[in-house]
Amino acid sequence: MSIDLNTLKTPGPTITALTKPFWDAAAEGRLTIQRCKDCSTAVFYPRPICPYCWSKRLAWHDASGKGRLKSFSEVHKPGNPGWLPAAPYVVGLVELAEGPTMLSFILPGTRSLQVGAMLRLAPTAIGGRVLPAFKQVEFGPEEKPK
Amino acid sequence: MSRSKGAIVGIGELKPQRLTSGVTTLEMIAEVSRLAVRDAGLEPAAIDGLLVGPQVGETPQHVPATIAEYLGLAPTMADVVDLGGASGAGMVWRAAAAIEAGMCEAVLCVLANNREEAAPRSPNRNPIREFDVPFGASGANISYALLMQAHMAEYGSTARDFAMIAAAARANAQLNPDAIFCGKPADVEAVLASPMIASPLHLLEIVMPVAGGEAVVVTSAERARSLPKAPVHLLGAGEKVTHRAVSQAPHLTSGPLKSAMARAFAQSGTQAGEMDLLSLYDCYTIMVATTIEDAGLCAPGQFGAWLNDHDLSHKGAKPLNTHGGQLGFGQPDLAGGMTHVVDAVRQLRGDAGERQIGKAGLALVTGNGATMSEATALVLGAA
Numbered sequence: 001m002s003i004d005l006n007t008l009k010t011p012g013p014t015i016t017a018l019t020k021p022f023w024d025a026a027a028e029g030r031l032t033i034q035r036c037k038d039c040s041t042a043v044f045y046p047r048p049i050c051p052y053c054w055s056k057r058l059a060w061h062d063a064s065g066k067g068r069l070k071s072f073s074e075v076h077k078p079g080n081p082g083w084l085p086a087a088p089y090v091v092g093l094v095e096l097a098e099g100p101t102m103l104s105f106i107l108p109g110t111r112s113l114q115v116g117a118m119l120r121l122a123p124t125a126i127g128g129r130v131l132p133a134f135k136q137v138e139f140g141p142e143e144k145p146k
Numbered sequence: 147m148s149r150s151k152g153a154i155v156g157i158g159e160l161k162p163q164r165l166t167s168g169v170t171t172l173e174m175i176a177e178v179s180r181l182a183v184r185d186a187g188l189e190p191a192a193i194d195g196l197l198v199g200p201q202v203g204e205t206p207q208h209v210p211a212t213i214a215e216y217l218g219l220a221p222t223m224a225d226v227v228d229l230g231g232a233s234g235a236g237m238v239w240r241a242a243a244a245i246e247a248g249m250c251e252a253v254l255c256v257l258a259n260n261r262e263e264a265a266p267r268s269p270n271r272n273p274i275r276e277f278d279v280p281f282g283a284s285g286a287n288i289s290y291a292l293l294m295q296a297h298m299a300e301y302g303s304t305a306r307d308f309a310m311i312a313a314a315a316r317a318n319a320q321l322n323p324d325a326i327f328c329g330k331p332a333d334v335e336a337v338l339a340s341p342m343i344a345s346p347l348h349l350l351e352i353v354m355p356v357a358g359g360e361a362v363v364v365t366s367a368e369r370a371r372s373l374p375k376a377p378v379h380l381l382g383a384g385e386k387v388t389h390r391a392v393s394q395a396p397h398l399t400s401g402p403l404k405s406a407m408a409r410a411f412a413q414s415g416t417q418a419g420e421m422d423l424l425s426l427y428d429c430y431t432i433m434v435a436t437t438i439e440d441a442g443l444c445a446p447g448q449f450g451a452w453l454n455d456h457d458l459s460h461k462g463a464k465p466l467n468t469h470g471g472q473l474g475f476g477q478p479d480l481a482g483g484m485t486h487v488v489d490a491v492r493q494l495r496g497d498a499g500e501r502q503i504g505k506a507g508l509a510l511v512t513g514n515g516a517t518m519s520e521a522t523a524l525v526l527g528a529a
């Protein structure tokens with residue numbers, strides 16, 4: 001993948017009033033998710049009620065941007081033709097440190113990807129908008145993953 | 147064994163075609179419904195229940211009413227079953243339950259799809275469209291690839307383990323002249339040599355979309371006695387729906403079929419090991435792998451060893467998808483799940499011809515929709 005992702009003609013999000021804070025934050029390079037004020041559970045994707053206790057008292061909080069790779073796929077034949085120029089590229093399931101899992105774009109790194117890899121938020125312009133993509137944490141020579 | 151909860155007394159099936167031209171879904175529904183009702187030995191007017199799928203192409207709403215009008219039926223029970231690939235199996239227990247509830251006596255369960263050259267892209271607006279598609283994840287291939295990668299990482303299962311499932315489906319399809327891959331076998335090496343679509347998923351581990359149709363007629367066990375064909379009884383059923391998007395799946399290496407199958411076995415007083423036929427939903431190889439494990443046929447993560455130990459052909463002790471599965475037969479969209487019901491009925495009737503299994507007393511049929519999200523399991527028994 002050597003093309004500029006921002007030039008892709010890929011479908012953007014179908015933003016609603018409910019989800020706008022998430023995408024506004026994404027445009028500023030932040031990852032913001034909801035947390036329930038009643039059961040304290042972090043919630044992704046945005047909802048009008050907490051899916052765990054049905055409370056409506058949900059508040060936005062910036063996430064740490066740390067995550068763990070639960071699974072990934074190198075996509076050779078994209079389902080949407082807008083992604084063809086970028087293939088092969090990698091998408092993954094990112095378990096956020098706050099608890100919920102989101103699907104995201106995984107940027108290429110220097111090491112091969114493994115399930116369980118530690119990730120960090122890497123806001124990236126894709127298809128004309130900044131999306132909360134992720135990148136594998138690169139450990140220095142003295143650092144070792146736990 | 148528990149008493150019958152209803153019986154399948156008629157089946158219909160259209161030969162799969164890669165493409166249709168100028169044929170409406172309604173026309174195909176009419177054709178396959180006619181086959182099933184005739185096979186049942188019933189007059190159309192005897193059909194007083196109607197279960198249909200949502201993807202009727204030209205009819206976004208009021209689908210049962212449109213089909214009833216088209217077929218000249220006036221059902222006293224009609225519904226859309228919207229469980230993706232689990233819709234076919236999901237219809238069967240609903241039909242039996244509706245009969246038991248006294249709403250109707252004979253239910254037509256029908257799914258069909260046309261497949262025109264230029265299919266429109268539908269404008270969706272849902273969480274997957276908003277939170278998965280912009281990151282490059284469109285379509286089921288990527289979702290199932292993520293499930294497969296997770297299984298490999300958790301249990302060390304190999305590409306070869308998964309390829310055995312596709313190769314076995316192709317082998318069984320060689321005995322079904324209607325199968326889209328009849329005459330086109332593919333061994334494990336061929337599966338592994340096929341193009342990578344979304345790692346670790348190869349092309350030949352994915353069903354081929356086709357046009358087609360499948361239908362069954364369900365009536366009471368009592369009514370079944372007066373009809374011409376040997377009834378196939380519904381002995382137990384289970385269903386569970388847990389999520390839609392793969393990112394929201396509670397587990398990646400086990401699915402809702404686990405509890406759906408457990409309920410079906412409990413209702414029927416049977417166990418997985420007693421099944422004479424496994425008619426398991428197989429949109430992708432990973433789906434069969436997970437179902438074998440969730441059924442308790444082997445320990446979690448051990449499907450590869452289990453496959454190595456069992457002959458999956460009609461001659462073996464564990465016949466699996468003797469019609470070729472959808473991997474060998476082709477996937478006529480939502481009707482694909484119903485192929486597993488229709489093949490099980492043929493086997494339990496002793497009507498499967500060249501591919502007839504030996505002992506044919508019990509069959510497990512599974513249906514699956516979305517990304518291992520919607521699940522229905524049936525235990526069927528011969529008369």
Ligand SMILES: [Zn+2]
Nearest residue numbers: 036039050053
């Ligand atoms: Zn809550």
